[in-house]
Structure formats: C-alpha cells, structure tokens
Amino acid sequence: MRSRIDLKVINFLMGNERWIARQVREFPEVRARGVLEIGAGEGTLLERLGKAHPGIPLKACDLAPRPGWLPEEIAWDQRDVFECLAESSGGILAANLFLHHFEEPELSRFGPLMRNFEVICINEPFRTAQTITDARFMRPFVGRATKHDMVVSIRAGFVPGELPELLGLDAAEWKVHEETSWRGGLRVLASRV
Template sequence: MLRIVTEEILDRLPPDDPEAVRSRADLRRINFLMGNSRWILRQVARHRAVAEKGIVELGAGEGVLLRRLSEFGPATGIDLVPRPPGLAETIAWQVGDALAADRSGGILVANLFLHHFEGEALAALGNLARNFELLVAVEPFRSPRALQLGRGMNAFVGPVTRHDMEASIRAGFRIGELAPALGLGRWRFSERTSWRGGLRVLAWRDA
C-alpha cells in the first residue's frame, strides 16, 4: 500500500457542526477500542521524571487524553479548536497550527495526529520534537488488515468517520517510515504494531 494523504472531512467542519460532534464521539470509541490512550499513559508513567519537565499534546481536541496526561506533569494542549470547556486552569492551551508551535519540554505526545502530514510539514514536526526528550505517538498502521478492521466498524459510525477512517489508514505509516520523515534519523525508535491496527512509537535522542 502506497501512502496517500488526503484531506479528512472532520478537519474542515466547524467544531459545533452536528456531524463533527458525532465524529468526535466516534473517535473516542475508536481510541478506546484501539487502546491508544491506555498505551500512551503507560509510557508516560514509565518516564515520570521526563514528564515532570512538561508534556505537550499535539491535536489535543477535546482534551480527554490531556486531562490524564496532566496527572504526570505540567501539560499543554495544541489544537486549531478553542480551549475545551471545563479544562483545569492548570492545563495550558494553545490555539494554533502545531507546525508553527514554539514549545519545549520533556514529552511530546501525538495520538492519531502525524498521519495528517507529509513532506515539509512532517519535517517541521520533527524539528518541534527535537525540543523534547521523548516522543510518544500512535498512528494508523497502513495495511490491508487495518482497512478491513476499519470497514468492519462502518455500521457503527457516522458518514464522516467512515470516510475519515479509511483516509487515515491510507495516510498511516509502516515500521521504519517515521524516523526519516520526521528527520530524526539519529534518534532511537521503538515501533510496534497492535492487532487493533495501530503503530505505537517511542522515540528518544540517542546519547
């Protein structure tokens, strides 16, 4: 499967659009089924000393994961959407393009975020990652089996999610692709796939 990056419908819908609201609910269920947040939180818990230097989540959305991340250290969410209601005042929020973000800290988190980008945009995110000690990411694993699993959920999700889920998988990554794409060739990468269709990535600077 060649990697193909196309625009996802949710990215162009206003946050309060009913289809966007439904799609975000679908994404919460998909994240739960894939075990993404649970895996990310386990990795952050194993690196508490690094987390205490600050955690930044790219594409933090509704702040669901960000709230849990804030239990391990100072947390900041970056997204194009406004600050989620009810987010604790101790959690920072930056409205804007992650590609232009000027942040640093201990851990950079990306949950189903990096696959939206290619080329120079991914390289820019790699430059941002260099301001951190550890990158923790989950991305779609680009494979026929992942497509099959995604299509098996079509009856349970809305039309936006049906389109975006397949687009996400086709824009996902295979093992060994992210390091050169991000320009982090000198970093150490641990990449594993899950049977649920995810590519789980840990990356850190090689001392």
C-alpha cells in the first residue's frame, strides 16, 4: 500500500500524467478512436482522461485486478500486456513508467504490436547519474521499498534515442519526438507519418 502511495507522489512530482494528458489533448481526432494504457496500475490516468474527454473509449491493461472505484466506462483488461496488445487497436497508446520493467528482447516485441495505434505516448525514467542523485532527495518522503525501487527503476530507464530504437519505431512510419524533464523523465511521443 505504501509503495502505491509513493508512486502516486512520484508521478505527480515528475508530471507524468499531466504530460500524457497534454499530448492526448493535442490529437482530438485520434483521441476519439480511443486510448489504451498499458501497465495502468490503478487507472488514475484513464480516470483523468475520462473526465477531460467524456465519451472517448478508454481501456486499461494490467495484470492487477480492476480497482473497485474506477468508473465503469473505463474497460479493464486483466492479462499479459502482449496478449492484450495483440488484440487491441485504437487511436492512442500510453505507457507511464512501465516499459523499463522489460529487458531488450521483450521490448522488441512491443514494436509490431504498437503499429495498431496512431499515436504513442511514453514516460520512462531518464537513466543518468544526475537522476539518481536527484532521486535521493526523495528518500525521506518514501517508504523503504520505494527507496530501493527508485534507483533500480532509474538504472533500468532509457536515454534519448534508445527507446525508439528498441521498440523499432521506424522513421519511415513514425514521427518521433523525445524530450527529457529536469524531474528525471524521458518522454517519447510518436505519431504516424
């Protein structure tokens, strides 16, 4: 329970959900075809998007069961992400602090499955020594497990150029924009060419 609370605080401080929400807002026609979040956790991003854009199809994919408080209009697919993606398509695919849990061979499996979407929004840890140093300032405010997990997650994160290559986001098919945030995030926005 403490780790979930810590993750909400980290997401807030990093501005992850706000960034994804801004990207979703920029693509109204694509958004109307739906948003799928992989590794959705408690579904807070999709709840936020549902309030901002009523009526758009929203779907979460996570191994965890559907939270009881989540609005009914958000579909929940409780199974392996690769199984879910193989049967999914839509406008926007979102992943927030999720892909760093996968090794290189698994990451390459995402690429062909992402072709079923028109826009991809990804937030991941920015793998730098500075990000690890900055994360240590949070240590007094998080639980023991999160203190450990933060550093492990940053070390498993990505640097610019790495994630699009690992996912196979071909420049002939995708317009890819990457940015880093001073809060330790690497953000990837890919849209169909």
